[in-house]
């Protein structure tokens with residue numbers, strides 16, 4: 001079974017998807033980490049981030065690997081921490097917008113999604129990667145709340161810079177971030193993580209009962 005969790009940056013996807021996977025005993029797949037790892041490697045190798053063909057080739061040649069501890073690897077390097085740096089936050093939408101890159105990533109995501117029960121987190125999971133997912137959830141939250149959450153994750157960056165980054169990312173990710181028509185939308189602004197997880201868990205249990 002696939003549970004798709006989509007939504008914009010800071011809506012709570014990672015925290016919720018991770019906790020949900022743990023509760024259900026499902027695997028967890030963070031597709032944003034795949035675009036982040038590719039961006040890290042492309043920058044490391046000095047590639048032109050506008051070169052769609054070169055980036056797609058790199059994505060194909062150097063698949064992102066998640067180990068059993070959910071650490072993220074690319075080209076033999078553990079990039080779990082480096083992909084959360086602000087420089088990656090800023091450049092990843094530039095890489096993620098190339099259709100050829102997305103094709104490679106989506107094929108790999110579908111392959112990983114076929115290996116049993118999994119919670120997949122991203123932007124286009126319910127719409128494109130797994131349109132037949134058993135449960136689709138679209139998380140949203142007020143921009144102020146999303147900025148607050150990001151500040152907690154990125155203590156090194158000032159509030160103003162962070163708000164600007166978030167706005168720019170929202171704009172560049174907007175074309176790829178939309179709910180599937182059959183997704184359940186949950187506004188997490190005033191909810192605790194446990195409440196969101198419980199709500200989605202109930203949807204999954206309903207599905208498995210059918």
Ligand code: DC
Pocket residue numbers: 009031032033035036092093096121122123124125169173176
């Ligand atoms: O969720 P995140 O911040 O880790 O995502 C990183 C970037 O990757 C973000 O700019 C959106 C993009 N992304 C995407 O285009 N499609 C996905 N399925 C997941 C992430």
